[in-house]
Amino acid sequence: MKGLFITLEGVEGCGKSTQIRLLSRFLTEKGIAHVVTREPGGTEIGDKVRKILLDVSNLRMEPLTELLLYAASRAQHVLEVIRPAILGGKIVLCDRFFDSTLAYQGHARGIDPELVKRSIEIATDGLKPDLTFLLDIPAExxxxxxxxxGVDRLEGEDLVFHKRVRQGFLGLAKNEPHRILVVDATCGVDELQTKLRHILEEKLRQWR
Ligand SMILES: Nc1ncnc2c1ncn2[C@@H]1O[C@H](COP(=O)(O)OP(=O)(O)OP(=O)(O)O)[C@@H](O)[C@H]1O
Ligand SMILES: [Mg+2]
Incomplete structure (x- = not known):
């Protein structure tokens, strides 16, 4: 049986990494085989690309370069980690995936959406998450x-940029309401985790 591909998305600080750790614990307690990974990165090569992308000294990076670096990291990630895990029947929990590229590079950075989509198509070869949690929170x-x-290169962007990112994510959720579930992330860690576990349990029931 095929696995499940689940991604967590949202602006910086919305709680993706915190929640993914807790979801992993939940799956471990249930004895469900899973992989926890993240973008950019998720592989040895991808982690090197991640360093370039998040390096605060790379101020001259062109938007197109940034887009292609994300695509390069993602191609390696899909081929080396995500697809094999899904084919092996595992659940993949991924901290950011292509929705982040659409929201940041597309909506917020203003790169031609068609170009962004093409880069994603090439990198993923059509692979899509089965479920995406959008942890929604005001950018501030x-x-x-x-x-x-501490502030890395992306977090150094101004507030207006982060507001655009949030709107970008919400727009994506509106277009794909069955895949992308918007969850209010302004609440406490435990309350948010309870909401996510309820949704995940329902998904697991359908999956089995
Ligand atoms: N629900 C919450 N309420 C208050 N603080 C939280 C909550 N969730 C996480 N935090 C805290 O906010 C900070 C950011 O959380 P976390 O690293 O999980 O976010 P993230 O979405 O992974 O951010 P990034 O995009 O920067 O990786 C951490 O210090 C974390 O402890
Ligand atoms: Mg994080």
Missing amino acids: VGIERATKK
Whole structure:
């Protein structure tokens, strides 16, 4: 049986990494084989690309270069980690995937959406998440949470940019309401985790 591909999306500081850790614990307790991974990165090669993308000194990076670096990291990730895990019947929990590229590089950065979609198509060869949690939070709140741990190149973008990212995500959810579930992430960690587990349990029932 095929596995399940689940992604977590949302602006910086919305709680993706926190929630994915807790979801992993939940699956471990249930004895369900799964893989936890993230983008950019998720592979040895991808992690090197990630370093380039998040390096604050790369101020001159062209938007197109950035787009193609995300695509390069993703191609390696899909081929080396995600597809094999899904074919092996595992659940894949991925911290960011192509919806982030659509929201950041497409909607917020303003790269031609067709070009963004083409780069995604090439990198994923059509692979799509079965379920995407969009952890929705006002950009200000997310940034405030995230900057407690220091600012990287992307977090250094201004508030207007992050607001556009949020709107980008919400637009994607509107277009694909069956795949992308918007979850209010302004609540506490445990409350949010309870909401996610309910949705995940329902998905697991359908899957089995
Ligand atoms: N529900 C919550 N309420 C308050 N603080 C939270 C909540 N969830 C996470 N945090 C805190 O906010 C910060 C950011 O959380 P986390 O790293 O999980 O977000 P993220 O979405 O992974 O961010 P990034 O996009 O920067 O990787 C952390 O310090 C975390 O402890
Ligand atoms: Mg994170």
